[in-house]
Amino acid sequence: MIARVKQHCRCNRRCEFKKNIKNITMKEVREAIEQTRKELKVETVTLTSFIMKKISMKDTRTSSIGFGIVAITMLVLVLGFLSAGDIIGLVKYFENRRKPTSVKRSVKGKKGRRLGLRKELAINRENIAETKNA
Structure with a gap:
């Protein structure tokens, strides 16, 4: 299959571009596309935006520090209330294990x-x- 490639002039006048119309095959078009892709390809690992995504920066704003402290306190309180019953039960269990329950055991x-x-x-x-x- 043959493709016609037209080059347009930005000034909208009759230029030399209109004279340079070429007939090329689809194979040549694909090769040109691949070559252009190879030339334009950039390694994303070396980009600053990629590097900045992977690095965590220190935030020294007082509002962010305050929110962090409040969030940690809330998490500790919630987890403490949820596990308090279990901890009390474990303490009682181990205290009862220390006390002799029968004469034979003591x-x-x-x-x-x-x-x-x-x-x-x-x-x-x-x-x-x-x-x-x-």
């Missing part, structure tokens, strides 16, 4: 103490039997 591994507790239990059983008989 005297584990101590034979002399265990024998003393057995004697106390026997005495308590005798007292209970006496109160039932009386």
